Amino acid sequence: MSTQVSERQMHRVRWVLTIAWLLVIASLFYDPWTVALTEPNHPWSPLRLPDTCVRVQGNCLSEQPYPLGTTIFWGAIVPAAIFILLVFGHEVWRRICPLSFLSQIPRALGRQRQFKRENAKTGKVRYELAKVKPDSWLGKNYLYLQFGWLFVGLCGRILFFNADRLVLSLWLLFTIAAAITVGYLYGGKSWCNYFCPMSPVQSIYSEPGGLLSSKAHMSDSNITQSMCRIVLPEGKEQSACVACQNPCIDIDSERSYWDGLNKSNASFLRYGYFGLVVGYFVYYYLYAGNWDYYFSGAWARQTDQLASLLSPGFYLFGSAINVPKLFAVPLTLGGFTALGYWLGRVIEGRIKSYSRKHYPNLTSEIIRHRIFTLSTFIIFNFFFIFGGRPLVQLMPLWVQYTYDLGLVLLSTLWVYKTWRRTPDLYSRESLASRFRKQLEKLQLNVSQFMEGRSLGDLNIHEVYVLAKVLPGFTKEKRHQAYKGVVREMLEEGYVNYSSSLEVLQQMRQELSITDDEHREVLEELGIEDPQLLDPNRQRSLENQIRLSGYRKSLERLMLLQQRQADNSSVEQLLQENSATIRDLRRQYSIAPQEEVQILDELSSEASNVQRAEVLLAQLPALISCHRSLHQPILRDRRAALKLLQESVYRKQELIVLVQYGRNK
Numbered sequence: 001m002s003t004q005v006s007e008r009q010m011h012r013v014r015w016v017l018t019i020a021w022l023l024v025i026a027s028l029f030y031d032p033w034t035v036a037l038t039e040p041n042h043p044w045s046p047l048r049l050p051d052t053c054v055r056v057q058g059n060c061l062s063e064q065p066y067p068l069g070t071t072i073f074w075g076a077i078v079p080a081a082i083f084i085l086l087v088f089g090h091e092v093w094r095r096i097c098p099l100s101f102l103s104q105i106p107r108a109l110g111r112q113r114q115f116k117r118e119n120a121k122t123g124k125v126r127y128e129l130a131k132v133k134p135d136s137w138l139g140k141n142y143l144y145l146q147f148g149w150l151f152v153g154l155c156g157r158i159l160f161f162n163a164d165r166l167v168l169s170l171w172l173l174f175t176i177a178a179a180i181t182v183g184y185l186y187g188g189k190s191w192c193n194y195f196c197p198m199s200p201v202q203s204i205y206s207e208p209g210g211l212l213s214s215k216a217h218m219s220d221s222n223i224t225q226s227m228c229r230i231v232l233p234e235g236k237e238q239s240a241c242v243a244c245q246n247p248c249i250d251i252d253s254e255r256s257y258w259d260g261l262n263k264s265n266a267s268f269l270r271y272g273y274f275g276l277v278v279g280y281f282v283y284y285y286l287y288a289g290n291w292d293y294y295f296s297g298a299w300a301r302q303t304d305q306l307a308s309l310l311s312p313g314f315y316l317f318g319s320a321i322n323v324p325k326l327f328a329v330p331l332t333l334g335g336f337t338a339l340g341y342w343l344g345r346v347i348e349g350r351i352k353s354y355s356r357k358h359y360p361n362l363t364s365e366i367i368r369h370r371i372f373t374l375s376t377f378i379i380f381n382f383f384f385i386f387g388g389r390p391l392v393q394l395m396p397l398w399v400q401y402t403y404d405l406g407l408v409l410l411s412t413l414w415v416y417k418t419w420r421r422t423p424d425l426y427s428r429e430s431l432a433s434r435f436r437k438q439l440e441k442l443q444l445n446v447s448q449f450m451e452g453r454s455l456g457d458l459n460i461h462e463v464y465v466l467a468k469v470l471p472g473f474t475k476e477k478r479h480q481a482y483k484g485v486v487r488e489m490l491e492e493g494y495v496n497y498s499s500s501l502e503v504l505q506q507m508r509q510e511l512s513i514t515d516d517e518h519r520e521v522l523e524e525l526g527i528e529d530p531q532l533l534d535p536n537r538q539r540s541l542e543n544q545i546r547l548s549g550y551r552k553s554l555e556r557l558m559l560l561q562q563r564q565a566d567n568s569s570v571e572q573l574l575q576e577n578s579a580t581i582r583d584l585r586r587q588y589s590i591a592p593q594e595e596v597q598i599l600d601e602l603s604s605e606a607s608n609v610q611r612a613e614v615l616l617a618q619l620p621a622l623i624s625c626h627r628s629l630h631q632p633i634l635r636d637r638r639a640a641l642k643l644l645q646e647s648v649y650r651k652q653e654l655i656v657l658v659q660y661g662r663n664k
Helices: 007-029 034-038 069-088 090-096 098-103 105-109 137-161 165-185 190-195 199-206 253-260 264-288 325-358 364-386 397-419 423-442 462-469 475-491 505-511 515-528 541-564 570-576 578-587 592-625 630-646 651-663
Strands: 114-118 125-129 229-231 237-239 312-316 319-324
Touching: 007 069, 007 090, 007 098, 007 165, 007 229, 069 090, 069 165, 069 199, 069 364, 069 397, 090 199, 098 165, 098 190, 105 165, 125 578, 137 165, 137 190, 137 199, 137 264, 137 325, 165 190, 190 199, 199 264, 199 364, 237 541, 253 423, 264 312, 264 325, 264 364, 312 325, 319 325, 325 364, 364 397, 423 462, 423 475, 423 505, 462 505, 475 505, 475 515, 505 515, 541 578, 541 592
Parallel strands: none
Antiparallel strands: 114 125, 229 237, 312 319
């Protein structure tokens, strides 16, 4: 959904939201205006203090007019974030999140930390951005770190900064400083992926996808969902991904979800979070001895929150239990987290045991996925029984009923959409999307079979049916299309030499391609690009996007330089733009061997462009002098067009020339 909104527009939205958030933080330091709205005798404000007694541990809570900063933050901003995640998906949240935006300040200023790498053979020194290594402690345990920070934050809410505006503002400023620091220390969205305590919450509510989120694996755009991007001076968007995480939720959230579904930390996150949220809201009852304390919102306006740290932390059956609140809060939240995790594992085990007997066709992945789906549905609606409720209760009854019914309806639609998702369906959609792109490259005449629709409108079954009835889709073209799909899958690391036979089995059945033909395709690809089948070379979609971003930046420099001086080469590009290329190399973390490969490809393609220009220049003369000789002209046209398809830049200008030659 948000992928259709340009980065310039989203940038303005981020600025507005960030300024609004900073103003809320500033109001926590100084706000002499909103206090008037909470005066008990205010004539019209729904936020005025009521005359009723809010009991806490048997005593009426003493209240006085208060600024609205904490009430707005906890009652409106936090619930809005949860709502956005489930309905619009992480792709909207990550693109508008003020904290994510602020973490990119060092990158925008070009002030990120660099580490020096020296080539032992050549002695050349290169500077690269730091990235979290997958085999490091942080790379293996970041999910537990994020969950731990979330746990500390919820304990801190109850103990220190639910109502204390100064402590809350300092906590938020500390979080902002931490985000900016991580943005300086590491490249990409390392703050969002490895440190942010909101990241586990995003995973729970937005994976495998939000209700209205897009499907990255079926997108025609090279820039999907919330992946890092920059806006070029001419207004075009370009990937700025540095492959800081693999797989990356910002590129394809559903792929990230299926990849981590069977990991042990996935169950800990889902079930532990369920228990943590339940424990957080239940504690208000355990502390005050009633629900009025929470639903009145009195907890967000207590002026003596810090003074109660050593007071009794529990009040049950009309008597206080002399456990200091400072210890009661982490004990309660920790106990509920452990209980939620244990119950979740037990329930999952029972359901899997039952399913093996009665539904043998259901895999363990599908069972766990559906348990996670129901868990998210329940905890989402449980959260909104409490989240924002002190403010919602101030509205008319019809607004409250509409609010509740809307939340249940949207979450039910989300369950309906998510329940049907499976790893197999995701894989088939991905393959069908790739095959559709290959059909478009073949430029077949499909209009007579489409009935006004485009190739992009066909579902995963129709696209294969269309291929079977197309008269121009010969065995050679079928082989070419399948080969293109296999190449993409290998380049992006979805399959390797050994797994490709099994993963692509269904597609071969749809296209009537034998196993021997599949092996023939692999042999051809191995000859064309031996590194494509190298088992020692790690390939991934994230890494391909990183290299593509660097390559496109070089292509843009070449195009700009060619407009200034004709016949410029790649070597001239390197000499005249050494500082710019050094910055690009650092930005995209390009290794020496990667740069050599990209430069070789660009040199070869630059030569193809020059050859195409020569052929195109000869076309008018050939047409005027040899009008009777159709085949030689046709051959030259085909040769020019073939070179054009292989070239990288100047495509549009050359295509115009080819079309001109055709018209003549």
